[in-house]
Amino acid sequence: MTLYRDPDRGDGAIDRNRPSSFALISETRTVTLPPGEVTVRFEGVASGIVPQSAILFGTDPRERNRDAALLSQKGLVDAFTGQSVILRRTDPATGRTVEEPATIRSASDRLVVTTPRGTEAVYCSGLNQTLIYPQAPATLSAKPVLSMLTKDQPGGRVTITLAYIATGFDWDATYVGTLAPDGKTLELLGWMTMASGDDTSFVEATTAAVAGRINRSAATRDDSGSRIKAEASSLYKQAQCWPMGNTSSGLNPPPPPPPPPPPAAPMMMEMAAGNIVVTARRREEKAAVVAEAEGLGDLKLYRIPVPVTVAARSQKQVAFLVKDAVRGETVYRTVMDERPSPIDKLFRFRNRKDNGLGDPLPAGKAVLYQEGEYGRGLIGEASTPDKAMNEEVELAFARANDVTIETQEPASAKAPYVLTIRNANPFAVTFEAEFHNLGHTYRGLPGRLIAKPGKRVWRTTIPPNDTARLSYRVDRPRDN
Template sequence: MVSEEASSVSITIYRAPGRGDGAINVNWPQGYALITETRTVHLPAGDATVRFEGVSEGMFPESAMVTGLPQGVREKNRDARLLSPQGLVDAYLKREVSITRADKATGVSRTQDVFITAGPDGGVIFESDEGFEALRCTGLPERMTFSEIPAGLSAKPTLSILTTSPQAVTAKLTLTYLASGFDWQADYIATVKQREVQEKPKMDLFAWLTVANGGNQSFANANMMVVAGEPNRERRTDQVRPTGGALIIRCWPMQRTHQVPYNPGYISAPPPPPAYAPMMYEDEGAEIMVTATRRSEKMMDMASPVAVVVAEQEDLGDLKLYRVPERVMVNAKGQKQVAMIVKPDVTFERVYVANAGNYNESSAAISYVLRSKNDAENGLGVPLPAGRVAVFENSFAGPLLAGEGALPDRALNNEIEVEVGRSSDVRLSVVSTRQSRRKQSWRAVVTNARDHPVTFEMEIPHIISGLVRGVEVIDGVPTWRVTVPANDEAKLSYAIKLR
């Protein structure tokens, strides 16, 4: 008996292990999911085979559990061969089929029995009365006919079980299994807000929960959750995906080389686009007036996305669980986004950062980061899963993308830092001034061409000789931290130990 679909489904998705802040593999996501389905079946008395159709094609069959059976499961089988043109040819390899095609001489269709000798990868070769031929390589219509559907081919990925029931019964079963081909990530949008000079800089932080399903099965009306963190999972071999799909037909040229027509159009440049037609006016002598409206001096604020449904965060041991409060459709070969985090008015600090080892006497632009602390005082105070961050700044032309950075997993009270880009207004040069056997002297000069002070930090990846005013050890690295006045510069002289 066949259970064609689930009456309800729940999907819990885990991120790809070790992916970090990289993008999701859209062809076949490298994460996994725990899927729980509820199905109702009618069992006869005695032995019965139950086929669960429409399971995820990335199912790990060894993880499948079925509850609700009168006497449990005696045997499980994963049916990985799908009903498709490729699957049919593969199943009929070394067997006889019928082929209908037009006669080369008369053009009349005729049907004959042929023997498939090779395929489906790399083309289909069959043996007929005329000898060995390749399918669909004559240029004439051809159609293959199969006498029956081979055993073991199913239209959907299927899990079958063997069970026994003492009497006929209608059972409500729960099927739970792990499946590959899923993944998720957080995608942040940080919108820097306008402020007065005396005000602290603020931004609106919004995060999308992006879920990817790389399989060919959709899950309708699903209760969806994702898990943040790094659960331990042993590495295993790649899961065998169901076979199936379209036939790959390969043919060879029917002429000799000198008979293949030469088409220079494949290698010549495309013709230039036609010139625009001149603008026509009713009165050639009419005076043309051009007017303009001066843009307001006030910057245009970017409106943050409006969240209608927001995922709810829960604790799952030492991990974090995000539950979508409404049932959703998880489409095959698709991605879905649901609001995950909405935090307006997050205070932050803009810091220009550099590593002294990456600079020389030539003045060079410096990277800048947006830095904050994940606590309620700064407008946050929620766990932040790893993801990409798009930073928007407001301008007279409206909101513009300032840069993109990455945010690793951040727990409560952790420091948050997103590198946005490089500034051409704040520059650094580091020059060696003197060297002896035991130490080397350096001078660093940072310039600020902006009309307001900036905060600058420079890491010195060496052992400092003596005490240097303005240099402190941060996370084990000597760091120069200074506020550079508007349209001014700051200098630091220091020495490092060579031995």
């Protein structure tokens, strides 16, 4: 299995019920074929299979068919329409369970049957009712099936491989970083979360995920598998029964009971002299299996080195990045649009091997912690787009409250703005002001600015418990 990330999802989370991307699935089987044209049935393919994407290797295919008749309640009703079944229900007079013969007459709008008592709609009495079928029709399959008709071939024992695209999959990258107390190194652990919304489990599969954006044709966006599943479960049990409701309809239900109290945390607590002392041991995060990165054209493929089971309607996490010390710096930054924006706190590094990384970073969210006097604590969350090697990476994880900025408005049109930046930390900090090219012209900026794509950056170091000042003038474009 090779899973692809949905690029249109952006920073949003994976939809657990309906993952919005796809996977490339291939399976190899050794079979004995008789000579001539042979129909090979592949049972247990993904229910979200895109049939027109299927390719068969090992023998030449002539025709392919997606067998859409699934074993379901609606499939059974459709197969037995006009035939005899057993209706099991609760007798309203005695309360006993009784069985009687019935004939299915219609299931287009309501499930209607004929019994010795007359014609009635099933599931409308308010009591337990169900249908018992004499057998499972041969036309219905309990698993999704794709059949391939081969060309005329000599027969014998051959190894064939079926490859196809299936919708209903997705994957995401999540990073867990621990910032050193001095803010100059980051311990980084990357997790690959694979999501399956399919009804088929793939046991002990060789699994990989592809990072980056690929061109995808409209043909591979076929969602007929999901439509087939929806149609198979579309036997209405409660609609269009008459009379609708009862004497309690419309009344508000009683409120649910309050949730039980949370269980006590697994740590030792000691009460002494009116103080509570809490002690705990940090659990070291060690990844037993780490996905290996490979080149795939302009993309990056992360292959899990051991077979794993991608279960139906589930999620699985595997580590793909483990770095002990990524060297960078903590920066306080404001973005200028005449006036400064609130100050963001970010960790910036260059994605190079000499900085402790040097691996592509797939797009995803990051959760950052920092080591302190009392252990590791959460300091913020960030996100990053896809980053290649040698690119600059910025993880903006928090709004600063230890570095503040004050703006002095100009007294006249030719007077400058004056910014006062205060550092309340007992250590020096790096501060940057970004001036974007948004139509304003900034003049009178002190010193030499750093040129970056689409912007210029004023950068300074503010000593501990000290201030810095920045003055500038703004020339606004004149209206024509």
